[in-house]
Amino acid sequence: MKRYSAFAIAREAFRAHTGWDKAWARAEPKRRYDVIIVGAGGHGLATAYYLGKNFGITNVAVLEKNWLGGGNTGRNTTIIRSNYLQDPSAAIYEKSRSLYEHLSQDLNYNVMFSPRGVMMLAQTQHEIRGYQRTAHANALQGVKTEFITPERVKELCPIIELKGPRYPVLGALWQERGGTARHDAVAWGYARACSDMGMDIIQNCEVTGVRTEAGKVQGVSTTLGEIDCAKLGVVVAGHSGALADMAAFRLPIESVALQALVSEPIKPCMDVVVMANTVHGYMSQSDKGEMVIGGGADGYNNYTQRGSFHHIEETVRALVETFPMISRLKMLRQWGGIVDMTGDRSPILSKTPVENMFMNCGWGTGGFKAIPGSGWGFAELMATGESALCAEFSLDRFREGRFIDESVAAGVAH
């Protein structure tokens, strides 16, 4: 792999940019791999990357039924934060956020991590108490957050209306080192690094069956033929249930649509991420100038990757009250992704009833921020069978009542 650098740009400028390599190699499936990862989204590619980097396992294939990074990795609002209430969540999300800090250097690929700060508005008395509690919990967990006053909110985000008629801003939970990153670049950067380690990234290859023998995984059937493996990692978000079905076990997951939208690009007016959970809306400004807006998930099962108008209306109506200046903006694009929701709104990183088959799913509406940490922990789990980062997120926590209850802790947006 030729490294990207200022020198490389200068060199290529002198030869009409003829020397750039393809970021990753096109691969045909081999007969057998040590590890197969299903799903070339952020989490799957990050898992493959840390399997190679931390454990030296490079005989790895990453199978993707569509194109790389075309699922939820390409369909989110790119927010990165780690201000969670429960200890296991704070540990894995903070690991993730801290990996984002140096990810561009680590991958030699600019993921445009922008620690611009994330604030979660408190708009009711209940939320004030909730976020103060989270700030205290974060202090004990070593996650740097603070509860700030409305005046400080206005200072950080001048376009905000503090005295909205229905939901005034009463304070906010502020994480200074939260922010955003370029979502596609995260997938592309991991893919390039994986390919460089000799891993096969195989796109347009749909898994149609999981082969097991005596309760042990043997390989997968795909649209490009049979492939054997010693270990199988399934990282397919909303479609996890379908993969589990192929291996004849069930998951405590329901798939619903979550949607987001962007406005026409405008001049820079907002350099923080603002989340307003009481009114189901969050907003940031992309580097292109678009206002990136997200809202709540649908309440019913759905696999269509589409959104619905009334959710857009709900989200935008709420945000116009908090940000009156966006009322004249035209909305440019809207998209939906299929998110996998668990009962406690926390992910599953776990062994399964099938030996040597592992699931990484249930990230629900907040998976993008967790990509590096999830890959780090899941690679450790797959390579060694144990991972302190993943231990609490096992599949049997539901049976044993060890919930990591972020559905109450995180309110709505998550």
Place this chain on the structure above:
Amino acid sequence: MLILQCPYCGVMADETELSPGGEAHLTREGPGASDDAFHDYLFMRENPKGVHFERWRHAYGCGKWFHAARCTTTLQVFGTYKAQTTEPPKDIRDRITKARPGWTWRDYA
């Protein structure tokens, strides 16, 4: 936007008039149930790619709970029926078989 007909008051109701209530025809386990049965009742869901049976409430209408048969990949609605039943009625199942031959959902087809 989904439009479902309330089987009680006959209104063709928009999604905004309804509240989704999750998977239909769950066996509500109680005291004396095994751990496995209780675990499955509380957490395990069919989550199918395709034909699904769900509970809905006509929240901003007559207020009653009813059931709907729907496809989760196309959003096609096969029909709605009253909640006083432990399994989907035959006419709904026949209609689904016509549109989706070979469908399954739990033990129904």
